Amino acid sequence: xxxxxxxxxxxxKPGASMKISCKASGYSFxxxxxxxxxxxxxKNLEWIGLINPYNGGTSYNQKFKGKATxxxxxxSSTAYxxxxxxxxxxxxxxxxxxxxxxxxxxxxxxxxxxxxxx
Amino acid sequence: DIVLTQSPASLAVSLGQxxxxxxxxxxxxxxxxxxxxxxYQQKPGQPPKLLIKYASNLESGVPARFSGSGSxxxxxxxxxxxEEEDTATYYxxxxxxxxxxFGSGTKLEIK
Numbered sequence: 520x521x522x523x524x525x526x527x528x529x530x531x532k533p534g535a536s537m538k539i540s541c542k543a544s545g546y547s548f549x550x551x552x553x554x555x556x557x558x559x560x561x562k563n564l565e566w567i568g569l570i571n572p573y574n575g576g577t578s579y580n581q582k583f584k585g586k587a588t589x590x591x592x593x594x595s596s597t598a599y600x601x602x603x604x605x606x607x608x609x610x611x612x613x614x615x616x617x618x619x620x621x622x623x624x625x626x627x628x629x630x631x632x633x634x635x636x637x
Numbered sequence: 638d639i640v641l642t643q644s645p646a647s648l649a650v651s652l653g654q655x656x657x658x659x660x661x662x663x664x665x666x667x668x669x670x671x672x673x674x675x676x677y678q679q680k681p682g683q684p685p686k687l688l689i690k691y692a693s694n695l696e697s698g699v700p701a702r703f704s705g706s707g708s709x710x711x712x713x714x715x716x717x718x719x720e721e722e723d724t725a726t727y728y729x730x731x732x733x734x735x736x737x738x739f740g741s742g743t744k745l746e747i748k
Contacts, residue, residue: 554737564685564728564739580736614684621691622732623675627684 521545523615523628530634535605539631541598541615548596549573552618555589555600558630559611569618570598605635639663641729643740651748655717658743660729662710667692673733676705676714679742680725688727689714721747 526540541553555567568579570589577589586609588601598615612630619625640663650656666673672692677685687696689705692712704715716723724747729740 561681562726562742564730564742566736566738578735616684619687619690621675621694622673622737623687623690623696624677624685624730625687625690625696627686630684 521617521626523617523626525613525615525628525631528632528634530636531605532637533606533635535635536601536603537605537633538599538601539613539615539633541600541628543596543598543617546617548591549593553589553591553598554616554618554624555587555598556614556616556624557583557611558614561612567600567613572596572598602633605633607635609633610635638736639666639731639733639738641731641738641740643729643743645743646741647744647746649746649748650716650719652721653718655715656719656723656745658714658727658729658745660707660712660714660740662712662731662733664733665709666731666733667708672708672712673731674705674707674712675730675732676703677728677730678723678725679728685728716745719745719747723747 522544524542549572554569557565567583570577572591590599615628616624617626642661674692676689679685693705726742726744
């Protein structure tokens with residue numbers, strides 16, 4: 520069974536950075552690209568970027584360049600997203616989502632809630 | 638970026654009737670072989686769930702009362718007959734180019 524298990528909720532101070540993890544199981548981690556998606560106010564979905572776990576290649580939404588950094592650890596089948604210089608605008612739920620062969624997001628993590636507050 | 642305009646923003650449908658949700662793309666997302674449009678269902682507190690890929694292909698395990706159609710710039714998600722458990726927000730998403738974008742969502746209520 521394919522599963523994407525994300526790290527728990529975070530409360531961080533403005534200006535700080537933080538990293539979210541997404542541990543994959545039930546499939547070949549290096550065989551599928553991983554997407555990251557932001558959901559603000561429980562509604563709007565925005566694509567942040569993707570990473571190819573096989574070679575570490577990345578592609579980012581221009582809006583999130585300098586805000587998010589995507590990495591993977593193949594040895595533990597885990598994808599990471601680091602969020603930098605956080606502001607209140609970064610408060611949201613963040614998802615990892617596997618990119619299927621049809622280029623749809625076929626499996627999603629449960630989401631990680633990030634709250635930026637002093 | 639490709640803009641996806643979903644309509645309506647919300648709708649209420651009686652149990653057993655049909656729900657129809659539209660998604661219009663600001664440019665074509667189809668080739669002669671494939672349409673790079675997908676539909677998701679999201680219930681409160683849960684991640685989105687893939688329902689339909691390539692505009693009309695039902696994802697494994699999704700009930701056959703869900704169907705998708707369309708090509709080019711105009712796409713439709715139909716649910717018939719609707720059931721109580723279909724209460725959710727539905728999103729379209731294209732994967733024609735980077736960045737993929739999502740529609741703004743349609744909230745479905747079952748009367």
